[in-house]
Amino acid sequence: MDDLQELQSYVASANEAIEINLVRPGKSPGSAEYIDEEPFHPNFTYEIFGQDEAIFGYKGLDIKLTFRAYDLRPALEVRFKDKFKPIGETEAMDVEGPLRKFLPESAFGKNQAFVEGELVADESVSEWKPPGVQLTSYRHEGKKYEIWQSNLVDPKARSIFENGKILIPMNIEGGTCQELEGEDMDWTLERWKVFFLYEVTSSHRAPYVLTGFATSYRIWVFPTPQFLSQINANSSTGPLYPTDVYPPPTAPPHPSSEPPTFDAVKYSPLKAPSRERISQFVILPPFQGRSHGSRLYNCLMRTFRADPYVVEVTVEDPNENFDDLRDWCDIAYLRTDPDFAALSVPTELPPDALKPDGPAPADLILAPATVDALRRKHRVAPRQFARVAEMHLLSKIPRLHRSAARISRKEKSSHPMDRVFFFWRLLVKTRIYAQNADQMADMEREERLEKVEAAMENVLGEYEEKLEGAERRRTRMRDAGEDEEMAEAEPAAGQRRKRVVEDDEETDEENGEGQGKQEGRLTVEDRGKRTKSEEKRVRTV
Structure with missing residues (x-):
């Protein structure tokens, strides 16, 4: 037992051992200034040190990882009080080895003197600018921030x-x-956009401090007539494809004996029907909780919507936190469109549409043509638009009437809002069933009904939670005199719920997001006891 305890004393948590900070030149030459008084720790290290996120062989292990604030040039220093003496094949882990796959060689073998001396000794720092083009700037809590865009072909951005x-x-x-x-x-790098968010202190000798970053990449889509006509509609400079072959989406097709021409010399893959996929999204811990995530996301979306060749924006493997941010930003933005804001659930439907043995009347509750036109106009993926539309429609139903106990008579309920809630539930259940149809194909009817009903209740709870958060943010931003669309998306503390349907992204490229994943797995997931792979499988922090 004593030997085991002795061995355990040489085991350190990699997450706790690593301390990260940003540093920049101080206000006077020869000085250094740390951005945060307290360094921050990584959330995950299993990709580097293994699933246990543990480092064996050291007591008092301290791994200092310092980045130069404006260009993230790193410096690594490893210190410890005692190192395990090898016994047979048991020896201390090589700390630097796993890190070499993620850090440039110039980062290793540094110390505090280097960090506070050579690392910040850049005489031209006051003239340094981020790579690419500046997309926007804003002020928050008395500080200025700028968002810049480049791509990975740019050596500076890379x-x-x-x-x-x-x-x-x-x-x-x-x-x-x-x-x-x-x-x-070159083509692969050109597909990748990188967005840098900087805090800017113009009066400082080193004005730029990296606050966060995001990446996206472009996916070519098959140029169907529908996509090409959508691109023509997106363009602010006139049609980009022949209108006699690809008329506007609302116009009848016009036959043409002349096929569209193709100029291989002028063709650019970046000017072809594409999806833009957000891949990575990080706000550094010292800057979290200050609206920057929403600001950056909204800037990305404005940039993508301004590109006529982008027919849809998707997200690669979003986690729950990013889903929350995305939902809140999207609903705030879409509500600025009067056509979206006017969406509503009818108070009555034709009796023939509600026959027990007939199909669910989802198309009569929310017209598919209207939904599709709005979705394409704003470049939102199908499932994401459906969810945001469902939340918006729910927000129009008073909370008093959002109870299953009030709709025992279903479409015959006496109060119109009770009938609206009943129809809203039919709409959501139809989507839930459709996205899980393959999994439920072999289930008995009663089991299918039970699964869908349970999923319905969890979706209702999720939407109500998000709507409450959106209302709190709206109030906060209004009181602060800021634009609601810029509000920060913060999940309510301690609010975790069981989910019957795990709402993954779209099942395939046709639906917009995800590759090879089954959407909406019908498994009960306890959000309070998630594994690491479930906890933040997202591209955000």
């Missing part, structure tokens, strides 16, 4: 990304780093 790529697996569950080496990489 260098910043390479310097800080270790922050991806440390802050994103399951986060992986792009492979940026190899033949014929």
